[in-house]
Amino acid sequence: MKKFTPTYVFDSISDIDGDFLKREGISCVLLDIDNTLVPDNAPCPDARAEAFIELLKRKGIKPCLISNNKQSRVESFNAKLGLKAVHRAHKPLTRKMLRAVKELGAKKESVLFIGDQLLTDIYAGNRCGIRTCLVTPISLERENCFFKLKRFIEKKVLSRNFR
Numbered sequence: 729m730k731k732f733t734p735t736y737v738f739d740s741i742s743d744i745d746g747d748f749l750k751r752e753g754i755s756c757v758l759l760d761i762d763n764t765l766v767p768d769n770a771p772c773p774d775a776r777a778e779a780f781i782e783l784l785k786r787k788g789i790k791p792c793l794i795s796n797n798k799q800s801r802v803e804s805f806n807a808k809l810g811l812k813a814v815h816r817a818h819k820p821l822t823r824k825m826l827r828a829v830k831e832l833g834a835k836k837e838s839v840l841f842i843g844d845q846l847l848t849d850i851y852a853g854n855r856c857g858i859r860t861c862l863v864t865p866i867s868l869e870r871e872n873c874f875f876k877l878k879r880f881i882e883k884k885v886l887s888r889n890f891r
C-alpha cells in the first residue's frame with residue numbers, strides 16, 4: 729500500500745503554499761495536467777494554473793509538466809507557459825519521469841510530483857523514489873465520496889512523520 733500512499737494530500741494546487749514547499753526542500757515540481765492543473769482536456773491554463781506556476785517560479789522552484797496525454801494536447805497547453813514538458817509519459821512507468829528529473833538537473837530528494845490519480849501519478853512518483861502530492865481531481869472537487877477517501881488517506885499520511 730505504501731506505493732500508493734502520497735507524501736502529502738491537498739484539496740487543490742491553490743492550497744499548496746510556496747513557503748511550505750521551500751521548507752520541505754523542494755526545488756523542482758513535476759505536474760500532471762488533466763484534473764490536476766486544469767479540468768480534463770481544458771485547452772489552455774486557467775487563472776488557477778497560471779497562478780500556481782507563477783508561485784513556483786517566484787520561489788525558485790522549477791515546474792515541469794508530466795502528462796500521459798498526447799503530444800498535440802500537451803504542446804498546445806504548454807504553448808504560453810513554455811515549460812519543460814513530457815507527453816505520453818506512460819505513468820505509472822518511470823522511465824520518462826526519471827529522464828525528466830535527470831534533465832532538470834534535480835536531486836530526487838528535492839523533487840515533488842503533484843497529481844490527481846493514485847494508480848498512475850502517485851504510484852509513478854513513489855516508484856521513482858520522489859515525494860508525491862495528491863490533489864482532488866478538479867472534476868470531482870465537489871463530490872463527497874472522494875473527499876472521504878482523501879480524509880482517510882490524509883489521516884494516515886499525517887499520522888506518520890514526513891520524510
Ligand SMILES: [Mg+2]
Pocket residue numbers: 760761762763764843844845
Ligand atoms: Mg490527471
